[in-house]
Amino acid sequence: MLAVRLSGTGFENLSIDRVPVPDVGPNQILCRVEASSVCSSNLKLISQGSSHSLINGWDMSRYPLTLGEEASLTVVRVGESLHHQYREGQRVAIQPAVDLPPINHRERYTNHAEGMTKAAVGYTLGGMLAEYFLVPEEVIEGRCLLPLPVDDLPHFAVSLAEPIACAHRSQEQHVHLLKDSPVAPRVPHLGLLRGGTTVIIGAGTIGRMHAELALRFGPKNLIVSAKGDTARRKVTGSLAAKARRHGVNLHVIDPQVLSESVFRISKSGADDVIVAVGSRSVQQEAFHLLNRGGVVNLFGGLPRGHHLLELDSLDIHYRETRVVGSSGGDPWDMRNTLDLLASNRFDAGNYVYGIGGFEHTIEILERMTRERMNGRAIVYPHAGVTEFRTVDYWSGALEREFLGRAGT
Numbered sequence: 001m002l003a004v005r006l007s008g009t010g011f012e013n014l015s016i017d018r019v020p021v022p023d024v025g026p027n028q029i030l031c032r033v034e035a036s037s038v039c040s041s042n043l044k045l046i047s048q049g050s051s052h053s054l055i056n057g058w059d060m061s062r063y064p065l066t067l068g069e070e071a072s073l074t075v076v077r078v079g080e081s082l083h084h085q086y087r088e089g090q091r092v093a094i095q096p097a098v099d100l101p102p103i104n105h106r107e108r109y110t111n112h113a114e115g116m117t118k119a120a121v122g123y124t125l126g127g128m129l130a131e132y133f134l135v136p137e138e139v140i141e142g143r144c145l146l147p148l149p150v151d152d153l154p155h156f157a158v159s160l161a162e163p164i165a166c167a168h169r170s171q172e173q174h175v176h177l178l179k180d181s182p183v184a185p186r187v188p189h190l191g192l193l194r195g196g197t198t199v200i201i202g203a204g205t206i207g208r209m210h211a212e213l214a215l216r217f218g219p220k221n222l223i224v225s226a227k228g229d230t231a232r233r234k235v236t237g238s239l240a241a242k243a244r245r246h247g248v249n250l251h252v253i254d255p256q257v258l259s260e261s262v263f264r265i266s267k268s269g270a271d272d273v274i275v276a277v278g279s280r281s282v283q284q285e286a287f288h289l290l291n292r293g294g295v296v297n298l299f300g301g302l303p304r305g306h307h308l309l310e311l312d313s314l315d316i317h318y319r320e321t322r323v324v325g326s327s328g329g330d331p332w333d334m335r336n337t338l339d340l341l342a343s344n345r346f347d348a349g350n351y352v353y354g355i356g357g358f359e360h361t362i363e364i365l366e367r368m369t370r371e372r373m374n375g376r377a378i379v380y381p382h383a384g385v386t387e388f389r390t391v392d393y394w395s396g397a398l399e400r401e402f403l404g405r406a407g408t
Contacts, residue, residue: 001131003382004065004361009049014362026081029135029145031073031092034397035155036128038364038377039163039206045123046365051328054123057110068129069096069122070376072158082140091151093137093158094128095144095165095334103137116156125257129361131381143331149342154396156355156378157341157348163376164346165337167299171217172234173324173334174272174295182230190311192217196271199223201255201290202300203231205351205375206365207276210299211239212346214247219272221265223251225258234374238350248325255282261291269294276300284309287321293324349394351375356388364388380406 001021001271007013024030045052050060075090086092088142094113098119101215105124106291120124121144123370125136130279141147174192192198197220200211203226211224226232232252232329243250253261262270269291278300286296301307315321329337338378340346353375354364364377383406391398 002124002358004127005065005066006046006049006072006153007046007060011046011362011366013049014046014365016359017064021132024077024078024079024134025137026253027140028077028079029082029086029140030077031133031135032076033068033128033133033381034072034074034382035131035159035260035378036068036072037070037156037159037163038068038361038368038379039070040128040131040368041069041124041364042122043368050234052123052150054118054120056113056116056124056180058108058124063108064106064150065123066127066130067122069094069120070159070162071128071129071133072153072308074132075298084385085205085279086145090154091148091158093146093148093161093334094121094139095146095329095331096162097137097140097330098125098142098330099330100138100142103141114149114174120325127310129358129379129381131358144212144334146334146338149339150247152400153338153342154348154394155380156352156394156399157396158338159349159378160331160348160376161337161341163206164209164213164340164348165299165333166326167206167213168337168340169329169333170274170297170299170326171213172262173209173297175325176295181347187214194218194219197221197223197262197266197269197291198272198274199225199258199270199281199286200274200276201225202257202276202285203227203235203252203275205353205373206233206299206373208238209351210274212242212275212350213281214272214346215239215248217244218246219248221249223253223258223262223265223270225255227255231374237345241247242347244245248300249271259285259289266291271295273297275300278302280306280309284301287311287315287323290319290321292319293321294319295324296323298323353377353395354388355380355394355399357383357386359385
């Protein structure tokens with residue numbers, strides 16, 4: 001089988017290799033990879049190599065890593081101990097971050113993995129930028145192998161479930177304490193404030209996912225800060241009609257006038273602000289947009305050495321504002337996201353930048369270092385040699401036509 005593997009730091013150590021299809025142990029499952037989404041987190045791993053925090057001493061020159069943490073899978077072989085849980089032909093997805101220490105190959109980690117509390121698919125648990133993926137014990141024990149709620153979910157949509165689940169988890173970090181009257185008890189409300197004002201800063205792939213997910217909470221105003229006419233058209237084109245159906249006022253704003261626009265639209269400021277860009281100055285400014293009791297969510301990470309912010313403790317104290325963060329989902333978020341996709345409450349087709357065959361994977365990763373892709377590239381490992389092409393929108397029907405022409 002073919003697999004995208006990393007054997008050191010930098011693109012010079014990245015290759016598409018032919019390797020044996022793995023044997024299946026009693027507590028493992030072999031899956032065919034139907035589609036894989038190419039995530040920018042791969043670039044961080046490529047640039048950092050063995051110094052990446054999830055590698056923990058693993059020698060990639062001796063044991064190359066297969067990349068890829070976002071995919072649509074079909075079970076092709078089930079280990080003898082798991083026949084009561086899974087079956088051949090079953091379609092599944094994976095939550096890649098596993099809240100368990102490594103079970104196998106502990107000798108390959110620093111101090112035999114002592115102190116590790118997490119492992120991850122796409123790192124030392126194997127990856128899904130390959131034609132087949134051996135699901136390891138860690139994924140199964142961590143309940144991170146999830147059967148699909150319906151069998152006809154498009155493969156590309158399943159491969160996008162993981163980043164959507166990250167945004168889903170992030171929004172449920174928000175908590176508002178509500179009172180019906182001055183003498184009523186406070187009632188915690190989980191998520192974005194219904195009837196309030198939500199601001200999404202950033203209109204890249206994740207920012208737009210946040211904006212669409214925000215509609216399910218029913219804010220009165222949804223303000224999206226989008227830089228450039230192309231980005232603003234992308235947001236408006238994909239979300240305007242849906243926002244109207246939800247009774248939400250959608251405002252797509254240039255970042256230069258964001259602050260004045262927020263206080264013009266909502267005199268008291270924003271109840272929820274999600275920063276979906278990795279900018280220290282933008283994160284700092286986000287606190288000034290808050291209403292009393294508002295929540296800032298720092299979703300976009302900052303590089304180490306440039307990650308410290310200044311907070312006004314008096315503002316937090318007297319105006320009861322909050323700051324939260326989130327860097328990933330868990331199996332429940334993945335399951336709920338798959339349900340959203342299956343019920344057509346989230347349209348994954350708006351978040352596809354381009355599609356192509358597996359042989360384009362390294363080319364796509366290199367391209368991501370040079371230009372901004374507002375959407376994910378989807379590769380189909382069994383489609384054969386096909387061109388990589390950009391798309392404005394993707395759907396199950398278009399995918400079936402594409403795979404039919406490819407003879408898959």
